[in-house]
Amino acid sequence: MTEQITIKLPSFPKGYHIITALIEERLPSLPDKGLVNIFIHHTSAGLSINENADPSVREDFESFLNKLIPENDPVYKHIFEGSDDMPAHLKSSLIGQSVLIPVTNGKLNLGTWQGIYLCEFRQHGGQRKVTITLFT
């Protein structure tokens, strides 16, 4: 029994944002055992799972990944969509566009410190579309 919905997230600024509650409020009734996949339909944003408590973790993600995968690197040829565009594509493949979370006893079975991150890699990414698929 598969259930699936596609939703638009609100616009977020460039950076890493916890969207666990936004996702949970859109989920159908969850089974005893299953899996939820969340897939983002974009090549300049990503989804990940990481620390849900201290905001400095998300700030360090932003600072460190900007340093690791910088704007205006001399090897880039794909530069006409803005200096944040090619780094966004690279980050999207390194972080990933999809998370898969076990469902147990009617809930997303995340660890105590795990939250779902929307990783917005562009300055003006706008509203991002995600598809949530539940398998029972």
Place this chain on the structure above:
Amino acid sequence: MTEQITIKLPSFPKGYHIITALIEERLPSLPDKGLVNIFIHHTSAGLSINENADPSVREDFESFLNKLIPENDPVYKHIFEGSDDMPAHLKSSLIGQSVLIPVTNGKLNLGTWQGIYLCEFRQHGGQRKVTITLFT
């Protein structure tokens, strides 16, 4: 209802290659709602989803990732299979060996700009084997 096939992709040179059409032509009839997993059975290649339009994006992936994870780094001990081997293993775990794509209304529900990338990290990787699993 699970369907599964294993196929060999044609040989590709080192680099990033769009294989969306190659995959789509091997898919069984797709349901209204489901998920497709594509898994590559190798440790020196990867699968990802990224920009499907401008070839310079794939060229920049090749240049930038070669710079980020270089050949002949002095820390490498695993050097006897060629200078492209250890970087290939590292890239494979950072990019990933598996993509999971929602199926909606009988089609792979990729975003407008999303294509499936075969990431070939070796000079002579040969024909890569992938298993496609469809869940309905």
Place this chain on the structure above:
Amino acid sequence: MTEQITIKLPSFPKGYHIITALIEERLPSLPDKGLVNIFIHHTSAGLSINENADPSVREDFESFLNKLIPENDPVYKHIFEGSDDMPAHLKSSLIGQSVLIPVTNGKLNLGTWQGIYLCEFRQHGGQRKVTITLFT
């Protein structure tokens, strides 16, 4: 038909460790066709698939990723949980917390050289909890 178990892995030192046999001995009877998801409930460890033969590959993972994502980087603000903490969060999102493996003919359908890695990013990570979900 979904089956799911949650297990604790033994404690491992910081580094990359093959846990294929540990996972296989905990799997239920596997079907002809399916998928197994393994999910780690932590933000400072990861799961990946990579080379299962030469131990120097895992040593190079440890050396190279420590260099790529170093401790004590000047951009980090999240420093009060130890110098290995923020690098662990970053590695966890780059490597990922989840692997998805096809099941074929009653077995995990891994390639000849593929093994499941527990990626322990902390000095004293302790016993890590993973949930294994099987879809048939």
